[in-house]
Amino acid sequence: MSISVHLDRITDPIVAQDERHAGSSVRQPELRVLMATRYGRLGASSRLRLLQYAEPLAEQGILSTARPFLSDNYVKALYEGRSRLPAVLAAYARAPALRAAVQEHDIVWIEKELLPFLPALFERALLGANKKFILDFDDAWFLRYGGEGEAGGRNRLVRTLLGGKFPTLLRRAALTIVANETLRDWALRAGAANVLLLPTVVDLDHYPPTAMPTNPVFTIGWIGTPVTAPYLARLAEPLRQLSAEAPLELLVIGAPDFTLPGVTCRHLPWSEATEAAMISQCDVGIMPLPDDAWARGKSGYKLIQYMAAGRPTIGSPVGANTTIVEDGVTGFLAGPAATWADRLRRLRDDPPRRQAMGSAARLRVAADYALQATAPRLAAAIRSIAAR
Template sequence: MLLLLLSRYGRLGASSRLRNYQYLPYLEAKGIEITVAPLLSDDYVTGLYRGRIPWGSVMKSYWTRWQWLRRAADFDGVWVEKEMLPWIPAGLELSGFPKGIPLIADYDDAVFHRYDRHRRALVRTVLGGKIDAVMQRADLVIAGNDYLADRARQAGAQRVEILPTVVDTERYQTRPSPDSPVITIGWMGSPATAPYLHRLAPVLQTLAANQNIRWVAVGANPAQLETLPLTVWPWTEAGEVADIQQFDIGIMPLPDEPFERGKCGYKQIQYMACGKPVVASPVGVNSVIVRHGIEGFLASSTEQWIEALQTLVDDAALQQQMGQAGRARVEAEYSLQVTAPKLECLLRSVMK
């Protein structure tokens, strides 16, 4: 069985790494032969995070992707991350896709809002319904959460299944935090999501008076957070688990906005997999993954954030209890070991 994977990025792109690449060893071991054709290279991702997009290579990438679309008939199915050609109208994008070839479209965020809520009316007019058209054409839409699944159903998708973004629990292991009187409150992310931390500026400033608290952000550009009293650690794929294992508490602040409601809560799952309690904004799937008072706390206001964090800082036993509950929840619902067999079944059910 031959499957063409049209991912958005190479391994440096978190969405592609988590929604696609981490499944490849399992799927290939089950006899699905996968050809991987990312649209954008790791050089693009590196340049994006540094504010220098290599536009020449982007144009070449689009041409290469178009050639892959013309070869799609050689496969038993095509697995697309989000869309085939970003910022290209659906009619043109789908015109290059051969009839009769099963299309599986995968979504881990509300990419449709980049178009239908764009500040320019022309973009909203031309591209506002683009993702809906792709969803409608797809033989199967795989959504990371209910918000995305609901949009696919509203778009008229033939079939919609929910598959959360997960971690490999063989790789993500619990380990006691370093024996230190200092409590580390940590965040894991990228330059794209680091601005959300500014929402916690009053919280950081209030709790900064406590000399027993250290704030850490992994994966941000230091310049993005220079006004906040925290330390920035560089992110690496090889080191991300060890970094989280040094946390005592993991945080995930989000604004309650349409795009953020489509996020898949992956940071929470990472923290929980390492046995860390979580404090997060109750936005979208966040309030599904973390049950308030069990795996962590959900906090909206500054006062709620301060209270939740201070409660955990003051209670090591509660940290351990919530961390254990989080690990158990990940093993049961948010692990690669649980979702990989489900994904295999979904792919086989639509491939010819």
């Protein structure tokens, strides 16, 4: 029988019991959790899905140790288009120490996989027969090894060796944590017995309320990496149309080489310490996506960042975007290029509407997409698997 634990409704009776007693004076025993992240803090998925929970979990008596598999050098090489092989080899040189770290903790919280590019049998041997572990996914990572869909599985050897890796691990996991409904449905089909739908969230304390910009130039913001910047090219024509009508700039955060002919682009280097302040320079935040298997598994985190900053958003009606954006309330969903032009024009020409949508967006993040709201639910889920 599958147990599906949702953000708004806890169906596991043990989790529910833990939540009822979370505010009581009964002291819970300490738990030691190994955060086996894929990257260090430079990797957004590791930073947001696991590392940012360390402090709020510690307040609940769940003590964590972070052990990234790939260093920040790997992430830098990826974004700069350099070879990642030296960083991968260095990661595997450090791998023998992982077994001792696994044994020293009560639960292992794994971001995607412990040993990238290796079959599941190596991870089973590393974890042993009785170690409880959590698997965490914020993307359709199973496509990388050809589990499903057209985005993966083009290499026959990869399909043969790794195609069944994630379903094998899922069936043994004490808990599978996923970022959206698409990933939840895949996990349940693959045989996961216990699934927690936990969106990728912001720490709202890092996003203080800010006033809308007073710059007469309508500023459209996008934040991401050089890997995801090509999605912006889908908006080349509507952005050129709007640029011809009135002053406009595209503020690109984190992709210094991206340009669109006919559109004024301003670039800012990404920084964890300043990303919220950079987003506050925008009038509206955007997240265009193709409608494909990989994009449908994305977490929609860009939209949540814009909304936390009190900015209206426009996103493609794909995957988690359709859940995050309340169309016409916190922002808009836009499919065809003409719709993008129309929605951007509406926000450009109506500052009071921008303000109202931005305020509604921030309230929605505070309720459903903030660390302050999700951390107690995560702590309860971890306690529940420890008690079994």
